[in-house]
Amino acid sequence: MLGMDLPAVAPVATAGGAYRVLARKYRPQKFSELIGQDAMVQTLANAIRRDRLAHAFLMTGVRGVGKTSTARLIAKGLNCIGADGQGGPTIDPCGQCDPCVAIAEGRHIDVIEMDAASHTGVDDVREIIEAVRYAAVSARYKIYIIDEVHMLSKNAFNALLKTLEEPPAHVKFLFATTEVNKVPVTVLSRCQRFDLRRITPDLLFSHFSRICGLEGVEAEDGALWMIARAAEGSVRDGLSILDQAIAHADLDGEGVVAAAQVQDMLGLSDGGATRELFGLLLEGKSGPVIDAVRDQHERGVEPLSIVRGLMALAHGIALTRVARGEDPAETPENREAMGRWAQAMGMARIQRLWQLLLKAHEEVARAGDPLEALEMALLRIVHASTLPDPDELARLLAGQGGVMAGNGSGTAPGMPTAPGGAGAAAMTTPPSRQDNVVPLDQPRAASAVSPVPDMRPDPGNWTLEGLAGELSNSGQLMLGSLLRREGRVVSITPGVLTLSRQSRLTDGDAADFARALTATLQSPWVVELSDADGAPTLAEQAAASNAAAEEELRAHPLVAAVIRTFPDAELIRRGGEERGIARDARS
Incomplete structure (x- = not known):
């Protein structure tokens, strides 16, 4: 399968037996070893096959997705002459000819790599402009690879424009950047742009599994999934974490990369503890919530990591609710718990919980004492968990009944339940129109200021x-x-x-x-x-009429119950009339 192949044997170590980190040791040496970039590889293959190669390429994407590696592979593919010395540009460089070997070792005289972060000025670009006039010494193309090209100064970009637009036929420019928005549009318009995608966790998991096999390291699937998620789409970040995890496992003496060890190494919250804390939040148990948070903190889990774990659960519940299928990166226990909560919670409540957790993440990240900020944020969530959802509250006010969040019954806290138990829907029958109460589903009577009649009176x-x-x-x-x-x-x-x-x-x-x-x-x-x-x-007269109508509305049993539930609520005038919907401006 394209993008998943790795070398059959582990690459050799550097001279002198010095250890090479996995990110360098398993850097792709041919396009088939790039993972997750199939669209770009296919485009380049077609361009080479049809002899429609652009004179400048721009690779952009987050760190560690293969921008510089892709530039080097393009340089190898354009200059490869094949094992027999008769080959031409190819998407599958042989890796054995002199150009391929020299480029892989970074010593080819016609493939010049420049770090724009340390060569930002016009003088550095002027050297390139002067050198492009001369043909390649031994290769088919003279190739300039400029990494982090967005770091060039404005004057340096301007100096490069003319050469970049009409370079000699033997010159190719390969740019790489993580911040393409900082590259002038005049440069972008002269390049063929490739946006390298983040690598998905399942591809990273497969990639790390193969590397562990090549390294002779045993690793638990749960540990590799944690590393794949922690990498955030970056192969280099993931391989660095895997390197550290292997070293951590060796220190333990068993040589197995275990999920528990990776969890401790990364400071991740325990899945079981996170599920327990999530359940306590939904049940509105403030004391146990604080105890659970402090227990995790004493075991070395950072407050921000606790919030992220809760957010991941809320996100998983939402996806389960909309039938997105099971995430293979989740543990069976997490999948079972998320399925159970998805059935019990409405989407409105899930969204409200997500917004509260998002606010908690922001507060914890910038707080002087993250633990205190986390405890206060979770207490806010506990309080909110006992409040009815807005849609359920609206249905109750409209006399349609419904189960309200918090106590599982069809009543707001403090309201009597209907006969038949706490789970029965309360007040499902609209109030009688014979009562001296303004019906909630009808606008109140017109005010004292009546409309002007169509015809003038006598x-x-x-x-x-x-x-x-x-x-x-x-x-x-x-x-x-x-x-x-x-x-x-x-x-x-x-x-x-x-x-x-x-x-x-x-x-x-x-x-x-x-x-x-x-x-x-x-x-x-x-x-x-x-x-x-x-x-x-x-x-x-109009003010007195409105005041009387409001008092009449407040006397309605349902509205009185809402005001008891939301002490700071107020009646909102909509279109000149109170509709009987009480809203808490601070909820």
């Missing part, structure tokens, strides 16, 4: 709201608003509106009202101010 039937509405509809918005806020009616007769002086209205306001009403209603109107007491203003 001159003797005008009301204050009618007059204010006529003023607003005719464009006199400020006068209409002032009449609603300050107008205290003493009397209304045909053509005469008498208002109380107890408000903040002035004689000038009265004159403005008279002129506006006369022009709007096309009949003479007089507005007078009287010392007599007047009726409440329209604004005061």
